[in-house]
Amino acid sequence: MKIYIVYSSLRGNTEAAAFILASFLEDLGLSAQLVGADAYDYEALLDADGLAIGSYTYGNHAEIPEELLDLYEDLPDLIQANPKLKQALAVFGSGDRDYPIYAKAVDDFVEIIEKSGGHLLAPGVKIDGYPDYDEEIAGLAAIAQAFLQLAKENN
Numbered sequence: 632m633k634i635y636i637v638y639s640s641l642r643g644n645t646e647a648a649a650f651i652l653a654s655f656l657e658d659l660g661l662s663a664q665l666v667g668a669d670a671y672d673y674e675a676l677l678d679a680d681g682l683a684i685g686s687y688t689y690g691n692h693a694e695i696p697e698e699l700l701d702l703y704e705d706l707p708d709l710i711q712a713n714p715k716l717k718q719a720l721a722v723f724g725s726g727d728r729d730y731p732i733y734a735k736a737v738d739d740f741v742e743i744i745e746k747s748g749g750h751l752l753a754p755g756v757k758i759d760g761y762p763d764y765d766e767e768i769a770g771l772a773a774i775a776q777a778f779l780q781l782a783k784e785n786n
C-alpha cells in the first residue's frame with residue numbers, strides 16, 4: 632500500500648506530527664512516503680493508495696499556507712481521478728489555540744475532501760503547537776489504524 636504524507640511545516644510542529652504518523656504506520660507494517668509541500672507531485676498521487684495531508688494554519692485569516700494551495704485546489708480532481716485515494720484520506724495539522732480561529736487549515740482540507748466525495752478514514756487531527764497531548768497522539772494513531780484496516784480489507 633503506497634501511502635503519501637504530504638505536509639508543510641514552518642516551525643516543525645506539523646513535521647513532527649508527520650514523522651509520528653509515519654512511524655505509527657511503519658509499526659503497523661505499512662510504509663509511508665513523506666513529501667514536503669515543495670515536492671508535491673500531482674502525477675505521483677494518481678498512483679497512490681492513500682494520502683494524509685498535514686497543514687499548519689497561517690496568515691491574517693487562519694489560512695492554508697501558500698505552498699499547500701496547489702494540493703488543495705487539485706484535491707477535487709485527484710479524488711475523482713484516483714478511486715483508491717478517494718477512499719483513503721486523512722488530515723492533520725498544527726495550530727495555536729490562542730488564535731481566534733484554531734487550526735482552520737485542518738477544517739478546510741476536511742471540507743474540500745467531503746465536498747469532493749472523498750472519504751476521510753478518521754477525523755481530522757488538530758494539534759496545539761508540538762504534538763504532545765495524548766488526544767493528539769491518539770488522533771494520529773487512529774489515522775494509522777484506519778489505514779491498516781483499509782489495507783486488510785483490500786487484501
Ligand SMILES: Cc1cc2nc3c(=O)[nH]c(=O)nc-3n(C[C@H](O)[C@H](O)[C@H](O)COP(=O)(O)O)c2cc1C
Nearest residue numbers: 640641642643644645687690693726727730733734
Ligand atoms: C502569522 C501567523 C499566523 C497564524 N495564524 C494562526 C491561526 O489563525 N490559527 C491557528 O490555529 N494558528 C495560527 N498560527 C500558529 C501556527 O499555526 C502554529 O505556530 C503552528 O504550530 C505552526 O506549525 P508548524 O510548526 O508546523 O509550522 C499562526 C502563526 C503565525 C506565525
